[in-house]
Amino acid sequence: MMRQYFSALYIVALSLYILSHIVDVPEIGSEIRGYAETLVLYFFLASFAILSFSNIFSKWFKKERKTASETISENLKAHVFTTRIIVFIVVVGFPLFLYFNHSKDWGVSDAVVVAIPTILLAIVIAEQNVYTYLANRLERTGIEQARVAAVYQIVDTMLKDPTRKGIPEQYDIEELEHRLRLWEDRTAEANFAKFASQAIITLRSIKRNNATAVWDQFLDRVHTDLGEFVDSFT
Incomplete structure (x- = not known):
């Protein structure tokens, strides 16, 4: 249920953000939007760093013996986790990057802008192929x-x-x-x-x-x- 609430909240926030670029908003609205953009960007970078370090440290300090099925299951979870991060980058991170590249005049070339989503989508496809292989492998291992x-x-x-x-x-x-x-x-x-x-x-x-x-x-x-x-x- 909480996941549905967060999904609905995200859709509402994204809709309001898009609407703020379509219609004219007061100056205070533009300032709030700018603060929100910066906050979202920092929150994304901080969350990504925390999750990455926690995953690394958990692997270092966790020394328990795992079965073959548990190892494959953990690999499946890792690929699902990676795919979700990349999808989040494509859906949220890349539009933010385009906005800041335009508003802050970063000067990133069009070739790089086009290459970023292409590379990310290629990684997602590769992750899905590996996920499919591991899922089939896990099923065969169970048999x-x-x-x-x-x-x-x-x-x-x-x-x-x-x-x-x-x-x-x-x-x-x-x-x-x-x-x-x-x-x-x-x-x-x-x-x-x-x-x-x-x-x-x-x-x-x-x-x-x-x-x-x-x-x-x-x-x-x-x-x-x-x-x-x-x-x-x-």
Whole structure:
């Protein structure tokens, strides 16, 4: 709700500012407008500096361990934050720059004036492309995590089953093989596909030879390898 109020207030203030240039206003109105322009410019520069320094210092002093999903999410937020700043510069900062360039006679050439919004818009487009890539990456990471967790849960259940002695029931092995095969077929990661493929080959060899000792080693190895990945996103 507060965001809507601020948006409405900003639209009203911007409309009054534009109207003050269209209609004749008293001298006191021109002075107030000049003070407001200076205040807005200083407020923008100060806010940008404070947010920039706070972000830098928070990165330096924040030493906690982050999962892959949290890292991608933070990168997404950073790109959204950067895009909003650039859009604010285009919508608010650039008109102020044009006004001061005209009223204060800064003498900035037309080529530079045209280049500024062009460069800013190019940065916005690049940020949006990176945002789209990271969003897709985050979605794919979530899918991969679900697939790994499904295989890991089956292996973890087998290892922690108090009644387990040697190779488990046939349906347990078939379920594990089915999950590994789905993971191999649907994963977009080459390392995951290779891991699942090798696990399937080993599992079928164990079933064929009824190798109990190798089965225990196989379960421990898969549980350890997948556990490291599961720990990275939980």
